[in-house]
Amino acid sequence: MTFLAYRVTETESGMTATWESREDDQLPAGDVLIDVQYSSVNYKDALSASGNKGVTRAFPHTPGIDAAGVVVSSTDAAFKAGDEVVVFGYDLGMNTEGGYGQRIRVPSAWVLAKPAGISAAETMAWGTAGFTAALSVQKLERAGMQPSKGPVIVTGATGGVGSVAVALLAKLGYDVVALSGKAEQEAWLKELGANRVIGRDEVMALKGKAMAKPLYQAALDTVGGDMVSALIPQIMPEGAVSTCGMIAGVKVEASVFPFILRGVSLLGVDSVEIPQAEKQLVLNKAAAEWKLAGLETMTTNVARSELAGILTKVLNGQGVGRYRVDLNAE
Known part of the structure; x- marks a missing residue:
């Protein structure tokens, strides 16, 4: 044909x-x-x-x-x-x-x-970017992230992964801080569910610090590089950073202090080669308890x-x- x-x-x-x-x-x-x-x-x-x-x-x-x-x-x-x-x-x-x-x-x-609970068109509104956001949330929750433990920051919040992450975390009851270099999208990010929108400089100002004030229970990073380096010192004890992108670079520099003094975890998220059964599980969630009305x-x-x-x-x-x-x- x-x-x-x-x-x-x-x-x-x-x-x-x-x-x-x-x-x-x-x-x-x-x-x-x-x-x-x-x-x-x-x-x-x-x-x-x-x-x-x-x-x-x-x-x-x-x-x-x-x-x-x-x-x-x-x-x-x-x-x-x-x-x-x-x-x-x-x-x-x-x-x-x-x-x-x-x-x-x-x-x-x-x-x-x-799954029956989602249309073909809706699955592609999620797409790899959306499913990567879902995989990131799933991995962070398995590491102990809970709505009661404090704010969660999402980097690259206006992008494909970031925007779905903001909406999904908000649906699940999290206090979401959206980080974006696009100040004109603040109102839109709040419509998605962000409680607060900040610029890159607010986080990047702490790059190079071995330890900083712990502001976030978790970070869902979509950009990589120096952003991850700057976020690690700002994570609360037993918190975690997930990372799934590299648009900001492929190298991360960090002190061991947050890992050994606060028990912070750094989690890599792969959406490409994970087992078929794991992908099906996430797709099923997108059609049911994680279905996004917006x-x-x-x-x-x-x-x-x-x-x-x-x-x-x-x-x-x-x-x-x-x-x-x-x-x-x-």
């Missing part, structure tokens, strides 16, 4: 991207063939579409690390034609043709069953013709909230 895919091609003058017709037999080998209805836009998608070889090694390529749709056929009995399914993470959209194609073929171990208000719908512009916006750090791609909208 013929379908459309957003193909990124490397040329002598740089990267080009166009929607092209493809055939099923041009897809990679796999167990499950899926008609993709929706995808989403994440920073990793923007990197792939820009030709970043750290994300995607070979071009032409179809990005899109998320996909939601319907099974066309499956060689694995766990899935059958007509099943509504979701794929996020693993190698999808990195070096395997991704969700910016109206069809994908993937291993069955990558495929999740869409998710649509923080989500911008993107038609095929708008995708290139949104990818550039996200790559340049100008994205706000979540972006859902409708593969059937021109």
